[in-house]
Amino acid sequence: MSIKEYRTASRAHGGLIAVRDTPGVAFGDRVRITDSAGDTRDGQVIRAADEEVLILVFEGIEDLDLEDIWVRFLDEPVEIALSPEILGREFNGLGEPRDGRPPVLSNIRRPVGGSAINPAARTYPREFIQTGVSTIDGLNSLVRGQKLPIFSGSGLPHNRLAAQIVRQAKLKDEDTSFSIVFAAMGVSYADAKFFRDEFANSGVLRNVVMFVNLADDPPVERLTLPRTALTAAEYLAYDLDRHVLVVMTDMTYYAEALREVATAKGDVPARKGYPGYLYSDLAEIYERCGRIHERHGSITMMPVVSMPSDDITHPIPDLTGYITEGQIVLSRELQNQGIYPPVHISPSLSRLMKDGIGKDDTREDHPHVAAQLYALYARALETRNLASIIGADELSERDRRYLKFADDFDKRFVAQDEAEDRSIDATLNLAWDLMSAFPREMLTRLSETELAKYYRAAESE
């Protein structure tokens, strides 16, 4: 098809324009719109019919005079140019430079939409990543190829935690560091700067590709941004054999942009105005991470999801939780007690932990230690609730032991310094310190051998 320009734009609303009489335009194709001043905007065909096509305009439709624009169908999907040069660079959601440097030149161009990994080609992720954070390594371990989101709320230190993980993440007994793909959607200038400075100060900048759409940038661009970022991640992982850690913040703003466009298109809303396909749409993004047979590289993902009003049942965290392999949940209560990182372990979970820990991966006692800590902490929280009603003095001796454990756990195990990189051994030893406050018989989740080797009541008393 020869590339033609059309002047038949007929309608515009909510980030979309409709163009009439454009025979043979392909669904999903890239569009360029030029206005009378010569400025261009990019778009994508989201409905193609004989009479009319519907175009999503990434930069938004403000100030567009429908009478006075040229619409050009580029006869190619939305693509990004890729080369090793992308490392150290900063782009927008379409892969155009944001750092004032020239565009990446390469004959490797990939459509950002991606396609589904064949489940038969995947390998099960099982290599433990040490993040140096006790609540993650010890109780909700991350493995290479996993997607583990941070569920947070406004004002909670999810960015600091994400940055700490980026700084410290490494495979146990291995020196290779991760390449980082950083995708920022709708975040503030200050948050973006925080990450940029973090990467610069910790010296990893040369290993980072940033894709940034700030809070005041066009929201529609947020819809392609994670896809562009993941296309770059796939290139780094599978063409350049790197282990890639993708940090995406904040998926909530992504979903809100999706809702905005869906509403404009007139899609039937499901919950809270979000379209019924929010789940499938999020899955298209999250499921691009993983490990593939006979490929050296891998993609590990850590999306940040801020829970509107701290509500974990809100559709965005809810649907995310159904797709990702667990979640790290931050708690305002812990934050208010001055505990960093305020990871609330009860609702936190790592589904892929079971095969990444234990004798050959971390330490033989790790699985049972995690189970035991969880059981003790669950009981301890019940006791804490009880104490807040009847007063600590009314508690039995056994219950007071639980109460003390809850406090010690929060202050010693959960809390750690932002610069503290705890090895998994240190984390497990600390766990034994805390558990040894209980008599051996109460530690029913641990085996006799483990108790014999690690239990040390005498020291702690």
Place this chain on the structure above:
Amino acid sequence: MPDKHRTGTVRDINGPIVTIDLPGVRSGEQVRIGEIGLVGEVISLSGQQAVVQTYEGTDGVRPGEPAMGLGWPLSVELGPGLMGGIFDGVQRPLSKIALQSGDYIARGLDVPALDRSKQWEFEPSHDLEPGQAVGPGTVLGTVQETEVVVHKVLVPPGIQGELEEVAPAGEYDIESTIAHVRDAKGTSHRLSLYHRWPVRRPRPYHQRDDGVSPLITGQRVIDTFFPQLKGGKGAVPGPFGAGKTVVQQQIARWSNADIVIYVGCGERGNELVDVLESFPKLEDPYSGRKLMERTLLVANTSNMPVVAREASVYVGLTMAEYYRDMGYDVVMLADSTSRWAEALREVSGRLGQMPVEEGYPAYLSSRLAAVYERAGRVETHGAGSGSVTLIGAVSPPGGDFSEPVTSHTKDIIETFWALSKELADARHYPSIDWVTSFSGHVHTAAEWWHEEVDRRWEQRRTEALALLARDAELSRIVNLVGPEALSDAQRWQLEGAALIKEGVLQQSALDDVDTFCSPDKQFALLDLALSIYDKGMALIEIGVPVSELADMPQLAKARRCKSMYNSDQVAEIRTFAQEVEQAFEGIRLEYAKQSVD
């Protein structure tokens, strides 16, 4: 095959929904769309125009491209070679697709489900003679499909008449002729090792029967407390992180079914890989063979096209019914039916249909009911009794069980294993909540347990549930006023309930010993916990303080018994129960002596 493929033109592309001009196309017919030949299914007709839902992404398709009617509805291939396989939502073999298109799934591929080149050793049935009357379900012969599955080659539904000939024993590929049948009109039908069947039409059977024996899953909270029957239908609802997938996988691993069909419908890729990688290594506790030999996977992960997700449940069910027709007990797990319902919603939304509850179309409940009704135990046409047990995971948004999919499902199923976020947060797994779960099959299951395991099963089960209910009441009091307000007897009830929770209900899928628990061991553990409780209560009644009993080391051991002794060591559990009894007797004698002094 249709006389000729009819061709038409693409008019409108709206995501997976494509409108085409194609005269004479039928509702439900398979259609190939565009130059690359994406496969889809006609879902509505209006004059010459047909609306098609495509099983693949439509990027790059243009109005004006061709569309072709294939003349048949969505069907699956049924024959030897299914076992151990992994298929996508429209039964394309994913391992072969990986060989053709690499790590990512390409579009427009046309790969048949069954291997055409593989030779199968066919053994004709001895009692068949040419001239004999045969009909649907008549066993023409057998093929050893895997070490554990004998594949019965059946006369397909719809074929009735006189047997003209059966092929002699030997090696055949699935397309070779293995029999000819002449029907009443004199037409001769050529039969091969496989046939096709439309997935949306339930396969016929002779008559429906009641379920009689429990499906043993090796999971205590299921088998002992909320049993399922072979041929039953059940649901596992739970918020994310409550352990639905682990429950489903445990059933797939350890249940005493002949065939397991696992449909990963809109779920995580990595979890399916877990099944794919671990099942070929794990041993079936009944046959001792690898689990994969009796397992078939249908994988339509959450990022694969949504329309194929809708189809995947029917594709799985049809294959389940096919093995049922051979007289097997089949378990089909659908993880998750909520994703299936969402696929319905997505398509209905794109068609602009009027939504009723939370955007779902009005036909949600009838579709759900029709799916679950395909489960059941039946008298097959020619292979005796067979069953399909259907267990669907439900993923209610926000863990709210009153949402449409969960509430409609609850009306249809007989066994409800409700997963609880609170239990999961406390790492009480499986997090099946004993208060909100139910089973409609307890009395039927009891007959089996009383016959095979112990006559006290139903009574012990009731005692345990009563104690757990009492525990819930007392815990509310404790939460208000503290444990000091309770009497010694009440505190012992809390201890007893804790023993049942930890020693019986909790079961770790990760523990090599405890992951599977035989019915005998299940009862031994339940009986151990309850007799400790009973004996202790008797001591408390004669004045022994609860603190003395609660700190007995035997209690800690009772909690660990499940992972100390495997299913072959039930005698050891009984011996330990006697030790505990002696310890209690010792305390009783001491107190009796003190009170005499």
